[in-house]
Each structure stands twice: as structure tokens, then as C-alpha cells.
Amino acid sequence: xxxxxxxxxxxxxxxxxxxxxxxxxxxxxxxxxxxxxxxxxxxxxxxxxxxxxxxxxxxxxxxxxxxxxxxxxxxxxxxxxxxxxxxxxxxxxxxxx
Numbered sequence: 579x580x581x582x583x584x585x586x587x588x589x590x591x592x593x594x595x596x597x598x599x600x601x602x603x604x605x606x607x608x609x610x611x612x613x614x615x616x617x618x619x620x621x622x623x624x625x626x627x628x629x630x631x632x633x634x635x636x637x638x639x640x641x642x643x644x645x646x647x648x649x650x651x652x653x654x655x656x657x658x659x660x661x662x663x664x665x666x667x668x669x670x671x672x673x674x675x
Contacts (some may be wrong), residue, residue: 580606580655582618584625585668587675595675602655602665611658612644612650614665642668 579603583612585593600622612629619625627650630638634652641650644658644666659665669675 579604580614580659580663580665582614582665582667584618585675586625588624589675590628597666606624607656607659608651609655610651611641611648611653611655611665613665614655615650640670642666644672 582600582602583597585595586592586598602614602670603616603634605646606670612632613627615627617626619627627641628638629651630636632651634649637649639650642648643650643653644656644660644662644664647670648658650667657667
């Protein structure tokens with residue numbers, strides 16, 4: 579299993595941002611980070627993020643993935659993880675949630 583920590587914040591409900599721990603099947607190691615988010619969204623409809631073209635052109639799915647600013651649609655989970663099994667997803671620094 580791949581452990582995923584996702585930054586969560588709903589200003590009308592939460593006092594402060596928090597990290598939610600989720601799990602992905604190992605098969606997602608060969609997929610893109612956006613595919614992993616889509617899978618997690620199916621299980622938890624409150625998980626929201628921006629996406630659009632899926633081709634690395636529009637930039638709407640830009641996020642901080644394991645400490646690097648990347649596009650989720652063109653970043654393989656395996657590349658983001660390296661040899662680890664922890665995927666940390668946060669918003670881009672300086673961008674509102």
C-alpha cells in the first residue's frame with residue numbers, strides 16, 4: 579500500500595488546515611498523481627482539487643507533491659515517491675485554498 583497525506587482545509591468548517599492520511603493500492607505506483615487523486619475522490623467526495631486538460635498544458639492541477647511544485651497530470655507516482663511509500667500532497671505555496 580502507498581500512504582498518502584493530503585492537505586485539507588475548509589475555512590467555513592475547520593479551525594486550521596490539517597493533513598488527512600489515506601491509502602492507495604500499490605498498482606497506482608505506475609499511474610499519474612492525478613489518477614491517484616481521482617481514485618481517492620471516488621472514496622471521499624469531499625476531497626476537491628482543480629484539474630482540466632490532463633495534458634500538462636493548462637497548469638490547473640499544479641500542486642506541491644512530496645516537496646516539489648509539479649503538475650499532477652504529468653507526474654508519475656513512482657517519480658514522486660522514489661524509493662519511499664509516502665505521497666504528500668499540498669497546495670502550491672502562496673496560493674489560497
